[in-house]
Amino acid sequence: MHHQIVRRAGAERETAWVLLASAAIIACAVAAVGLRPAPPPEPVAAAHQIDSRTGLTSAEQGLHADLKVAGAEIAALLRETGAAPKPAELAAQALPPFARDTSATARGSHAWTLAEAGHGVAYAGVSAAPELAGSMVLVLDTHGKDHAEPQVWLKRAAEAPPPGLDEKTLAAAGWKQVTATFTAGVTR
Amino acid sequence: MTSDTMNGTTMNRRRFLAAAAATGLVGAAGGARAAVPQRFGVTLHPYYSYVANVVGNLAEVVPIIPSGFNPHAYEPRPEDILRIGSLDAIVLNGIGHDDFAGRMIAASSKPALPVVEANADVPLLPAAGSAARASGKVVNPHTFLSITGAVLQVATIARELGRLDPANAESYAANARAYSRRLRLLRADALGKLASAGDARLRVATIHGAYDYLLREFGLEVAAVVEPAHGIEPSPAQLAETIRTMRALDVQVIFSELNFPSAYVDTIRRETGIRLYAFSHIAHGDYAADLFEREMTRNMDTLVQAMLEAKP
Numbered sequence: 001m002h003h004q005i006v007r008r009a010g011a012e013r014e015t016a017w018v019l020l021a022s023a024a025i026i027a028c029a030v031a032a033v034g035l036r037p038a039p040p041p042e043p044v045a046a047a048h049q050i051d052s053r054t055g056l057t058s059a060e061q062g063l064h065a066d067l068k069v070a071g072a073e074i075a076a077l078l079r080e081t082g083a084a085p086k087p088a089e090l091a092a093q094a095l096p097p098f099a100r101d102t103s104a105t106a107r108g109s110h111a112w113t114l115a116e117a118g119h120g121v122a123y124a125g126v127s128a129a130p131e132l133a134g135s136m137v138l139v140l141d142t143h144g145k146d147h148a149e150p151q152v153w154l155k156r157a158a159e160a161p162p163p164g165l166d167e168k169t170l171a172a173a174g175w176k177q178v179t180a181t182f183t184a185g186v187t188r
Numbered sequence: 189m190t191s192d193t194m195n196g197t198t199m200n201r202r203r204f205l206a207a208a209a210a211t212g213l214v215g216a217a218g219g220a221r222a223a224v225p226q227r228f229g230v231t232l233h234p235y236y237s238y239v240a241n242v243v244g245n246l247a248e249v250v251p252i253i254p255s256g257f258n259p260h261a262y263e264p265r266p267e268d269i270l271r272i273g274s275l276d277a278i279v280l281n282g283i284g285h286d287d288f289a290g291r292m293i294a295a296s297s298k299p300a301l302p303v304v305e306a307n308a309d310v311p312l313l314p315a316a317g318s319a320a321r322a323s324g325k326v327v328n329p330h331t332f333l334s335i336t337g338a339v340l341q342v343a344t345i346a347r348e349l350g351r352l353d354p355a356n357a358e359s360y361a362a363n364a365r366a367y368s369r370r371l372r373l374l375r376a377d378a379l380g381k382l383a384s385a386g387d388a389r390l391r392v393a394t395i396h397g398a399y400d401y402l403l404r405e406f407g408l409e410v411a412a413v414v415e416p417a418h419g420i421e422p423s424p425a426q427l428a429e430t431i432r433t434m435r436a437l438d439v440q441v442i443f444s445e446l447n448f449p450s451a452y453v454d455t456i457r458r459e460t461g462i463r464l465y466a467f468s469h470i471a472h473g474d475y476a477a478d479l480f481e482r483e484m485t486r487n488m489d490t491l492v493q494a495m496l497e498a499k500p
Contacts, residue, residue, distance in 0.1 A: 094376035106407025185284035
């Protein structure tokens, strides 16, 4: 006698395969997301630092950029002549922010003086309008082996920096070191 | 000779051979490598001027985008990618204005081409527009539209190209300083003309968020940017909102862009009665060593004129 088992009409097996496939896809996705490296943590600014992009007024941002240029130029002049140029000499060369022009007036009319710092020279600019731009100091390390990057410090008050001009004294007196970070294009 | 220096020499020789093999120069040029002028690529007009002034006639500057293409709407073409294969290094803006270049280099025959990040030392400003500002990640890539931004980039370019081409490093550094001094005097000239303007505190709006760096040099702050991004014209609702904002902000001057379709700029001018001036984005015309100086002189003249005319 011939027996044949006929399965009843239904889609259980197909459903099971589809569910299995879905589970596999979800598992893959979870694994991919889980294993993807997390973005590098944002560098956290120290308490005595301030970010030039987000922490400064527009006048301070302009001054900071100019001081970076001036730092490089002063370092070159130091190498050539061996003496630190006076602010008046830099102003005569039209080097911002030392030059007495409309821009200097619009950005707080800083009065610049040359000061001896612990390991080099510094240029202190006392602001006449701290609400526009705070007082600033450009510190150049001339004794280091490889002439460190010029540093720019800021305090939102019309006051001169404390003598000594090293990191600790400046930070203790409420000055903030201006930092700048490079961010590559987001669509690169 | 210490073992350190010997190791260094071996390493340098290995590196040199690898570089020579990559450029197909082994045998053909051999030790005469230094005599062959290097080829440095650039993507944007101002960078052509920077690099051309830094290298003088000691190296060749190669624009990878032919003049006449707008970098804002540029799509890489095979012949441009091919050109990258002939370069020794490339100088990039790298912060958003030539992001296509990275993919072009990757697709070229020299994916390991040395890249000079011109903006590595420039204090960057946040991009214009509320979305960009909120995330804080997107920066304004138009550092090349200012004198200070240019001087900082020229210094970086000279230093990095000097590292890649040590035989000419000193000349590059000297050229860069002379060029920077010239640029500085352009700015001093412009500011000299403003001496009579007194304490002109202008409230400024721009049609394109490209001029923050330039205006900041003159102590001006941008109160509003009308266009949210390049090539995106505001909808009528946005336009109405912008006009309301400008009236509320009491903006005195609007800076637009040369070669810009200005139907809606005219609308803003008509509705608000605010004076309008046009800056050059330095993205048009033939590549030339003096292009940056010419166009920036014109930009600063425009700015001076705006500030003098806005004088109460």
